[in-house]
Amino acid sequence: MSSPRPPEKRAHPSPGAPEASPAASTRVVVVEDEPTIARAIADRLVAEGWAVTVAGDGPSGVEAVRRTEPDLVVLDVMLPGFDGLEVCRRIQSDAPVPVLMLTARDDETDMLVGLGVGADDYMTKPFSMRELVARLKALLRRVQRSPAPAVAETQATGILQIGDLVVDRASRRVTRAGEPAHLTPTEYDLLLCLAQTPGTVLTREQLLADVWDWVDATGTRTVDSHVKALRRKLGPDLVRTVHGVGYALEVPEDEDETEA
Known part of the structure; x- marks a missing residue:
């Protein structure tokens, strides 16, 4: 029996980072270097029936988005390798995808820079998982109702x-x-x-x-x-x-x- 595809490489490995069935209708890439936060987000989104891929640094986050072509991206600002702003620039230059950024600072300048490089929304840590899911679902609804x-x-x-x-x-x-x-x-x-x-x-x-x-x-x-x-x-x-x-x-x- 073949083993399941492993999650993205992480700067701080966290065993068992989940990845839901590829048959799930919504694909999400979570780029977060804190294993506890990444696992909590992934567990909640998998519980929603979504396919989740986790990456723990900037370069692997960009590679994960290019490989899986997700419907949504949850992206931390502070990442090893290069930061979330650079990740957002690179993935949006390839093909636009809805991005919700996570930041540890409630700094308006950081938020505006994030929006300027293509993010659609942001949340400040700590945040409620219920609100995170609600915002992601709202982003998904907007994309689905906007025809190509x-x-x-x-x-x-x-x-x-x-x-x-x-x-x-x-x-x-x-x-x-x-x-x-x-x-x-x-x-x-x-x-x-x-x-x-x-x-x-x-x-x-x-x-x-x-x-x-x-x-x-x-x-x-x-x-x-x-x-x-x-x-x-x-x-x-x-x-x-x-x-x-x-x-x-x-x-x-x-x-x-x-x-x-």
Whole structure:
């Protein structure tokens, strides 16, 4: 009888790191160098019926993603070899995949850098396994309901234009003043949500529900961080903050929304 495929090499080996049946519908790569945390995450996700591959450093994390082509990646920021930010850059340059980053520091700069290299969400340690699973399921739902460009083109709903901002919903491409903006899938979904009702203030709770599929307000800082990422990529004047309420897409003077 042949032995099962071993888990990824780990910087600090942990015996028995689980890998679920390859028949599971959802594949997840967990890149975490703390064996206790990696095992706890893997056990919980396997209990959800997902196939889990564990890697314990940056290089093996990149190799695991390239080999297994997962549906989701859980990625620690601080890793041996090279850090999670570099892992995220490399895997997103190969093929976009939803990434939830884990960080030991509640530092907004770290969060913004993570979002800037292609992460879709982040959680600060320590975290609840229940919330981790909920966020991963929300990421998965968003990916599943967003058709690939080749499919979307046959169901094109037009081009949304607000001033010099153009959102092509068929190809999920965004330009401002003719310059392309390279947005993560979550940034695009957030921008589209705001752009569909320009000038209308949407609360953080509304945005969490519509973009992230969250039904509580525990992730409002996630909204704030993604808005900052949009401003960095599209200009500080595009999204208006309504203090204590939420955000609105700024409508330029003398410009009307048009549908192509």
